[in-house]
Amino acid sequence: MNQAIENSIEPVLDVRSLCVDFDTKRGPVRVLDDISFSLNAGSTLGIVGESGCGKSMTALALMGLVPSPPGRISSGEILLHGENLLEASKKRMRALRGDKISMIFQEPMTSLNPVYTVGNQVAESIIYHQNVTKEEAREQVIELLRSVQIPAPERRIDEYPHQLSGGMRQRVMIAMALACEPLVLIADEPTTALDVTVQAQIFELLLEIQKQRNIAIILITHDMGAIAELADDVVVMYAGHKIEEGSTIEVINDPLHPYTQGLLRCMPDIGEDDSEVRQPLFEIVGNVPDLANRGAGCPFAPRCTARVDECSTLPETQLLKDGRRVKCWRPQSTMPMPEVTAS
Amino acid sequence: MGSKYHDKVISDPLVSGDGEAVINVPIEGWRETFSMFCGNFVAVMGALGIIIVILVSIIGPIILDADPFEMVGTPLSEPFGEFLLGTDYLGRDVFAGIVYGAKPTVLIAISSTLITVVVGLSIGALSGFYGGWIDNVLMRITEFFQVLPSIVLAMVLVAVFEPGLISIIFAIGITHWTSLARLTRAEFLRIKERELVLAQRAIGATNMRLIWRVILPNALPPLIISMTLTVGICILFEAALSFLGLNDPDTITWGLMIGLSRDFFFEAWWTVTFPGLAILLTVLCIALIGDGLNDALNPKLRQR
Numbered sequence: 001m002n003q004a005i006e007n008s009i010e011p012v013l014d015v016r017s018l019c020v021d022f023d024t025k026r027g028p029v030r031v032l033d034d035i036s037f038s039l040n041a042g043s044t045l046g047i048v049g050e051s052g053c054g055k056s057m058t059a060l061a062l063m064g065l066v067p068s069p070p071g072r073i074s075s076g077e078i079l080l081h082g083e084n085l086l087e088a089s090k091k092r093m094r095a096l097r098g099d100k101i102s103m104i105f106q107e108p109m110t111s112l113n114p115v116y117t118v119g120n121q122v123a124e125s126i127i128y129h130q131n132v133t134k135e136e137a138r139e140q141v142i143e144l145l146r147s148v149q150i151p152a153p154e155r156r157i158d159e160y161p162h163q164l165s166g167g168m169r170q171r172v173m174i175a176m177a178l179a180c181e182p183l184v185l186i187a188d189e190p191t192t193a194l195d196v197t198v199q200a201q202i203f204e205l206l207l208e209i210q211k212q213r214n215i216a217i218i219l220i221t222h223d224m225g226a227i228a229e230l231a232d233d234v235v236v237m238y239a240g241h242k243i244e245e246g247s248t249i250e251v252i253n254d255p256l257h258p259y260t261q262g263l264l265r266c267m268p269d270i271g272e273d274d275s276e277v278r279q280p281l282f283e284i285v286g287n288v289p290d291l292a293n294r295g296a297g298c299p300f301a302p303r304c305t306a307r308v309d310e311c312s313t314l315p316e317t318q319l320l321k322d323g324r325r326v327k328c329w330r331p332q333s334t335m336p337m338p339e340v341t342a343s
Numbered sequence: 344m345g346s347k348y349h350d351k352v353i354s355d356p357l358v359s360g361d362g363e364a365v366i367n368v369p370i371e372g373w374r375e376t377f378s379m380f381c382g383n384f385v386a387v388m389g390a391l392g393i394i395i396v397i398l399v400s401i402i403g404p405i406i407l408d409a410d411p412f413e414m415v416g417t418p419l420s421e422p423f424g425e426f427l428l429g430t431d432y433l434g435r436d437v438f439a440g441i442v443y444g445a446k447p448t449v450l451i452a453i454s455s456t457l458i459t460v461v462v463g464l465s466i467g468a469l470s471g472f473y474g475g476w477i478d479n480v481l482m483r484i485t486e487f488f489q490v491l492p493s494i495v496l497a498m499v500l501v502a503v504f505e506p507g508l509i510s511i512i513f514a515i516g517i518t519h520w521t522s523l524a525r526l527t528r529a530e531f532l533r534i535k536e537r538e539l540v541l542a543q544r545a546i547g548a549t550n551m552r553l554i555w556r557v558i559l560p561n562a563l564p565p566l567i568i569s570m571t572l573t574v575g576i577c578i579l580f581e582a583a584l585s586f587l588g589l590n591d592p593d594t595i596t597w598g599l600m601i602g603l604s605r606d607f608f609f610e611a612w613w614t615v616t617f618p619g620l621a622i623l624l625t626v627l628c629i630a631l632i633g634d635g636l637n638d639a640l641n642p643k644l645r646q647r
Contacts (some may be wrong), residue, residue, distance in 0.1 A: 001497040063544075063545055065544055065545065067539065069475075094547045094548075094549065095547060096547075097544070097545055097546065097547040098545060098546030098547035099547060102545060102546065103542075103545040105538055105541070105542055105545075106538075107538055110537055110538045111538040111539050111540060111541070111542035112539060113539050113543070113557055113560075113561070114539075114642065115561060115640075115641075115642060116560075117642075124546065124548075125546040125547070127550065128547045129547060159458065160642040162642070173542070176542075176546055177545075177546070179546070210529070308563065
């Protein structure tokens with residue numbers, strides 16, 4: 001804990017201009033372009049964006065698990081506690097993974113090993129990193145399962161993954177990730193495969209664990225609601241670029257990038273409906289561009305309603321007040337975007 | 344099985360009053376597998392069959408004082424008469440042949456299957472897991488062995504070394520691992536893409552651990568079936584080699600008996616049928632064991 005308090009001054013995790021390339025037959029394709037963010041102990045960073053925009057790749061890069069070949073981290077720095085993970089040896093990286101930085105996955109159904117009991121799997125994570133006997137590990141596992149609110153952990157520990165419900169499995173995954181008191185926990189769409197009530201429970205659990213252990217959480221999701229509820233800061237990604245960054249409250253109340261504005265308008269609004277006619281849900285027309293044949297300009301330009309001539313060149317990241325950053329030539333401050341006339 | 348499992352869970356001691364957790368002794372995985380296996384009637388029959396074969400191969404020659412190569416009666420005498428299973432074209436007792444042939448046959452089958460499993464699993468696992476140039480090299484080697492007619496390769500191997508039990512086992516093992524290697528590779532390619540492997544990496548698992556403790560157990564079901572079938576194939580292959588005179592002629596095996604008597608198949612059916620039945624039943628028992636093991640090792644089927 002003392003260590004954690006010391007770190008609260010300096011960021012636990014500092015990512016600086018991270019670039020990831022995939023080598024294809026037609027040449028390298030940049031899937032992550034100049035991603036930077038930092039994270040303090042006890043805080044939550046949300047990463048949002050639609051499918052294929054590089055959210056999960058960011059997570060894998062942080063874990064040192066970019067599929068290679070064809071992927072490779074071409075430049076940048078990932079500083080965990082001041083230690084550059086990109087310069088760490090494979091052995092060191094393996095020791096850090098699951099110990100100092102750990103991850104939970106989208107699908108609790110497929111990320112647990114069906115042939116071992118859940119206790120066995122959680123214990124493995126402890127045995128890898130700590131010098132403990134099997135009996136000690138077992139006791140620790142029971143405590144861990146209790147801390148992720150699994151009822152009757154003494155019994156559950158000997159059950160197999162298929163005997164647990166989806167929510168329980170995700171709790172087991174969380175227990176595995178927490179086994180060694182990590183500094184950073186990456187949650188890659190932890191609730192996508194779960195139903196809404198269980199989602200709420202899992203988020204609640206993550207918050208509570210964060211409060212108890214003062215860990216930093218990176219929450220990757222496409223659910224703006226989850227971001228609003230959990231994250232302190234948010235990074236919006238599009239086609240491998242970080243297009244907007246800022247504190248959650250500000251980004252949600254006053255999104256500056258047209259893409260962020262679009263994302264927020266895509267959320268269904270449940271409230272009293274005075275109008276007789278139901279409004280169709282907003283849609284950002286088009287798809288994420290093919291990263292291999294993307295023009296030089298702003299990656300979002302082809303779908304942007306506020307497109308201007310300047311958008312054919314890549315915008316600089318503008319640093320605004322309160323640490324907000326936006327990668328757009330014409331950041332617009334008005335929340336609902338009616339027709340924007342290009343001047 | 345369902346109710347039995349349930350009872351066990353309910354009777355488990357939970358947390359005791361003073362807050363000190365009563366840690367249960369973990370249920371021994373092997374014991375559970377064993378009890379599951381014993382609940383499978385067919386598999387137990389298979390196991391019994393194999394135990395009988397092994398007992399016969401060990402104790403048979405001690406109890407039955409005979410020489411399977413000795414001419415003891417009229418050639419081609421019918422079974423269930425003076426001789427239980429009749430005699431062959433030289434008047435040798437077929438029953439004695441089966442009893443004495445059990446040991447070399449089983450020994451050859453099991454040992455060569457073991458070689459097959461060790462070589463096939465290792466090559467398939469390494470090649471499927473690492474991919475890239477390792478996969479390329481290992482698969483080219485596998486193809487080299489697949490392309491050569493196995494009987495020719497085995498003949499060369501046995502001829503180079505001295506014909507005998509060891510060289511036969513070696514020759515059969517070396518020529519039969521390829522299909523298991525390919526199957527293992529295919530399973531590894533399929534399973535290594537699954538999220539559970541990524542999740543294991545994320546908690547810091549080493550490659551060796553991923554191969555042997557994570558992917559292999561998940562790949563086992565089709566591999567076990569393939570291994571049990573290999574035992575049968577090995578027995579038959581040994582028969583072929585014996586028939587070609589490549590086994591030690593002083594060692595009687597079931598395959599040798601069939602090979603020697605094949606010309607008398609229509610005149611004296613018993614000379615080939617009984618050794619053939621012995622092979623069939625042994626292979627069947629092994630297949631049943633394999634099937635039972637497969638179910639017993641699968642946690643999903645344990646509670647059914």
